[in-house]
Amino acid sequence: xxxxxxxxxxxxxxxxxxxxxxxxxxxxxxxxxxxxxALIEVxxxxxxxFGYLELDLLLFVARHLKLPPSRVYGVATFYHFFxxxxxxxxxxxxxxxxxxxxxGADGLLAALRREAGVGPGETTPxxxxxxxxxxxxxxxxxxxxxxxxxxxxxxxxxxxxxAEMKGWVPGGTG
Amino acid sequence: MTAVTLTIDGxxxxxxxxxxxxxxxxxNGIPIPTLCHVDGLSAHGGCRLCLVExxxxxxxxxxxxxKVAEGQDVRTDTAKLREYRKLILELLFAxxxxxxxxxxxNGNCELQDAAAAAGxxxxxxxxTHPRREVDLSHDRFGVDHNRCILCTRCVRACDELxxxxxxxxxxxxxxxxVITDLNQPWGExxxxxxxxxxxxxxxxxxxxxxxxxVAEMDHGRAKLDFLITARGRKQWNV
Ligand code: SF4
Ligand code: FES
Ligand code: FES
Numbered sequence: 001x002x003x004x005x006x007x008x009x010x011x012x013x014x015x016x017x018x019x020x021x022x023x024x025x026x027x028x029x030x031x032x033x034x035x036x037x038a039l040i041e042v043x044x045x046x047x048x049x050f051g052y053l054e055l056d057l058l059l060f061v062a063r064h065l066k067l068p069p070s071r072v073y074g075v076a077t078f079y080h081f082f083x084x085x086x087x088x089x090x091x092x093x094x095x096x097x098x099x100x101x102x103x104g105a106d107g108l109l110a111a112l113r114r115e116a117g118v119g120p121g122e123t124t125p126x127x128x129x130x131x132x133x134x135x136x137x138x139x140x141x142x143x144x145x146x147x148x149x150x151x152x153x154x155x156x157x158x159x160x161x162x163a164e165m166k167g168w169v170p171g172g173t174g
Numbered sequence: 175m176t177a178v179t180l181t182i183d184g185x186x187x188x189x190x191x192x193x194x195x196x197x198x199x200x201x202n203g204i205p206i207p208t209l210c211h212v213d214g215l216s217a218h219g220g221c222r223l224c225l226v227e228x229x230x231x232x233x234x235x236x237x238x239x240x241k242v243a244e245g246q247d248v249r250t251d252t253a254k255l256r257e258y259r260k261l262i263l264e265l266l267f268a269x270x271x272x273x274x275x276x277x278x279x280n281g282n283c284e285l286q287d288a289a290a291a292a293g294x295x296x297x298x299x300x301x302t303h304p305r306r307e308v309d310l311s312h313d314r315f316g317v318d319h320n321r322c323i324l325c326t327r328c329v330r331a332c333d334e335l336x337x338x339x340x341x342x343x344x345x346x347x348x349x350x351x352v353i354t355d356l357n358q359p360w361g362e363x364x365x366x367x368x369x370x371x372x373x374x375x376x377x378x379x380x381x382x383x384x385x386x387x388v389a390e391m392d393h394g395r396a397k398l399d400f401l402i403t404a405r406g407r408k409q410w411n412v
Binding site for chain 2: 069070071077
């Protein structure tokens, strides 16, 4: 169970969105005692959770590690591994954490490939959809989970996902 | 601190063992061109204009970061070095969009001065004409990335003197760019104190004071050196 960090001075407030993944990211940062030099590890964890690093997320990391925002941004853009933007207009993050994997995450990825013609880390040629994967988004109870444009969906079936994709990739490749 | 003896351009000099070749040379009136170096800020070693031949086989070393060594034989002005420096300057000109004729820093620019000193009066390379932005969102200063040579002087001045660390370098290679905070408009930066130290540190017209027109801008660099000495050595040279 993620325990609340000690109520130290000037603790950054929890992320207002209430998105559980921020809590998980805090746990990951706590493992590194919020050390500034753990920045790269923390960015890794953030990208695993969210699929890519939004500005909002970088600021959250900067605040918790007490680093200048420009340093965090600089490091995040130095390494090709980190993505600051989903490349397509829509994103579909498929959780491939243990629970979701067991409940059929690869079936979801296969459905995406069938429907949109793209795999993890890829974007459709018309820039409509980027498919990303993440390791456990903290929604194991409703596995398999995907995040569609920032909204978590649980108990997702391949058919339901394929139907969802119809609106996003008009032509499809089907 | 122990002293070491070395030769620079055939001249026997003594220096403290913790001094760089650049410091030892300058203390002895031997000039070495620099761009990314600012006395009193941390060394960056990025521009390579200060390359000298040092040690066996005339190995190329950046004088601003390499420490002196006993018996070292340093050459600062060989034909090879002159050629390399010219090429480094050409590369800097080709990499950005430096048009002196319309620049606020014309006549007050370290890049221009370095090119003139090296006799680099035209380019043998093709210009890359990159597409870069101009940010005028700050109420006192602007940044024209076309004129930025990525020396990180603004980054170091902001971090080491002002302590705000508003600036940093984003991206890598040809995509490198100095940024404020999360690459947001400078005027929206939450950390910037509007102190102007980045402007004083900038060697080109990349960071400029608003309202200055072509060739009229002075960086006020003397103020920066004053602050560095005051802060570092507790000497107020008014
Ligand atoms: S803005 Fe000026 S000081 Fe900053 S990196 Fe560019 S050239 Fe150097
Ligand atoms: S494994 Fe998918 S939410 Fe935990
Ligand atoms: S002055 Fe030495 S590398 Fe720039």
